[in-house]
Amino acid sequence: MSFDRTEALPRFACPDWWDKLQAGETPIAEVPLNEDRAARSLAFFNRLRLPDVPGNPRMAEACGDWFRDLLVAFFASEDPETHAALVWELLCMVPKKNSKSTYVAALALTALYMEEAPNRQMLLVGPSQNISERCFDQAQGMVRIDPKLEAIFQVQDHLKTITRRKTGTKLEVLTFDTSIVTGEIPVLTIIDELHELGKKAKAAKVMQQIRGGGITKTRGKVLMITTQSDEPPAGIWKIELDKARAIRDGRGGRAPIMLPVLYEFPPDLQRDQDYWRDRRNWNIVLPNLGLSIDEQALVDDYENNGRVTKHTEQIWASQHLNIEIGVGLSAGWLGAQYWDGCAEDGLDLEELIERSEVAVLGVDGGGLDDLFAAAVIGRCRETGHWLHWCRAWAHPEVLEERKEIAPRLQDFAEAGDLVLLDDHDTSGDVREVAAIAARLLEAGLLPGANAIGVDTTNSAAIQFEMFARGITYEQLVIVGQDWRLSPAIWGLERMLKQGTFRHGGQALMSWCAGNARPEIKGSAVRITKEVAGKSKIDPLVATFDAFMLMLRDPEAQGGGSMADFLAALEAS
Structure with a gap:
């Protein structure tokens, strides 16, 4: 993104973040500081010692400068005119093994020491018991190896709580749960491994409760630190990551309160697998290389464990290099790696109808805990490319039985690609699919036969709705499943690689x-x-069903076939 250098950048914008990463600098915007507060917080932080490393080195020697930059910006930001704090939230995304949990424990103790108000509450939250216990172990270990700190802090192991004796302010280390926030608003909440919360259905609601302190006079700060997810970002993680990137790129408004610190490659280099597989580029996103990370050990782990299969490489790259799944690497079906490259902005159902000379419809679904899906493929009258659009429906049972993907489904619903049905509309999916078929029929795009493909489990469910909309028996066809879809699976791979299969960039389809x-x-x-x-x-299966029908070179009831198109093209 380019900016007019004659105007001030939006707050916390860092347009040169990639240049900073390549130069070994922290990818962070310049933040005005209260120098006295910055010095006091650094002095305390630097004296803390690592409890689980031989010799118990102090943070002054053991911690990377990148985290100190983060720490002073979070604790000591200050508007030069009003003297009010500027950074109320901070999101740091840094790869695995960069000591983030240890550093966060030290930051939490620093916050507890710096807070002078009495009887406040601070939270250090992990998404699982193992992660939250790891954070507590690190924090209490730092206290117990230093007699002076034991005089300042009281550690209660059974409560996972550390209290500053002078003020009574408590740091509670908790596992994420919808009940972690009670009536008291924490003055500080630290969330470790935020990406894991993208898998929790009510995480967004809890975040809203935590942020309730942001509108009180005392206000509450929030620090989030995480690796990238080993699945496409979803739920609260996708929301916060998108927000952080927008702020970093100058698209987050003039006065955001979140400071982004993101260790990642630009999207084009994430898609360049030769680039990020080259170990010479790894140091760019690994600020603790040479401290907590041994370079040769990392290379050995990648060669012996990360590269075993595509799936293990996907997980390894997401965790150790912050490669976003769905951007830089997809495990499994080869067509997935070409999918996003075939997106066209604005290609919705109406544009597909406008541009196509024939169209077919594929339908797939299962039980009530499955999605019900419809995919339309049209053949462009000008280019011959195949155009795609889809929609899915979910009954309430899906959200109940598949809680781990519920936040992701909510995202798709907000985007308009998924319809969440309620218990009072049990046939809404079938009715709306029939309406889509009727729309194609009205546009004169459906072939006279083999126009709508379904699997055997769905044929009875939809045929009466279809017939009521004017679809004929000849237009409705059962498409063989399982290995019988091989031509569609392989054919779609090839068309995606060639760029002749175009779609609207729906996040639902990228995920599938x-x-x-x-x-x-x-x-x-x-x-x-x-x-x-x-x-x-x-x-995706609904798309395969439609693909199988389009392979038959259909002719619309009022249009021409692909053979007609090719003949016209040759004649021109």
Whole structure:
């Protein structure tokens, strides 16, 4: 993003973040500081010692400068005119093994020491018991190896609480739960591994409760630190990451309160797998390389563990290099790595209808805890490219039975790609799919036969709604599943690589493409829901169903076939 250098940048914008990373600097905007407060917080932080490292080195020697930059910005930001704090929230995304949990424990103790108000509450929250206990162990260990700190702080192991004796202010180390926030508003909340909260259905509600302190006179600060997710970002994690990137890039308004510190490659380099697989580039996003990370050990781990399969490489790259799944790497189906590159802004159902000379519809679904999905593929009358659009529906049982993906489904619903049904509208999915078919029929795009493909489990559920909308028996066809979809699976891969299959960039479809796990069965290939597990692929299977029908070179009831198109193209 470019900015007019004659105007002041938006607050916390850091347009040269990539230049800073390449130069070994912290990718952070310049923040005006209260120098006295910065010095006091650094002095305390630097004296803390690592409890689990031989020799118990002090933070002054053991901590990377990058975290000290983060610490002083968070504790000591100050408007030069009003003397009010500027940084009320901070999001740091840094790869695994950069000592973030240890450093965060030290930051929490520093905050407890710096807080002079009596009887306040501070929270250090982990997404799981193991992570929260690790944070507490580090914090209490730092206290207990220093007699002077034991005189300042009281440690209560059974309560996972550390109290500053002088003020009575408590630091409570908790596992994330919807009940962690009570009536008292914490003056500081630190959340470790925020990306894990993207898998929790009510995380957004809890974050709203935590942030309730931000509108009181005392206000409350929030620090979030995390690695990238080993799945496409979802829920509260996607919300916060998108916000942080917008602020960093100058798109977050003039006066945001969140300071982003993101260790990641630009999207184009994340997509360049040769680039990030080159170990010479790893140091750019690993600020603790040479401190908590041994370079040769990291290389050995990648060669011996990370590269075993595509799936293990996906997890390794997301955790150790912050490669975002769905941008830099997709495990499983080869078509997934080309999917996002074939997106066209504004390609919705109406544009597909406007640009197509024929269109077919694929439908897929299962039980009430599955998604019900419809995919339309049209053939562009000008280019011959295949155009795609989809929609899915979810009954309440999906959100109840699949809580781990509920936040992601809520995101898709907000984007308009997924319809969340209620118990009073049990046939809403079937009715709306029939309406889509009727829309294509009205536009004169459906072939006279083999126009709507369904699997055997859905044929009875939708045929009466379809017939009531004017769809004929000849237009409705059962599409063989499992290995019988091999032509669509392989054919769609090729068209995506060639760029001749175009879609509207719907996040729902990107997710489903990334969930697909192909299995070779003899000379065929199969992509099934059983292999996808907790994730969903119904919209992708609906796309395969439609693809199988488009392979037949259909002719619209009022249009021409692909052969007609090619003949006209040759004649021109």
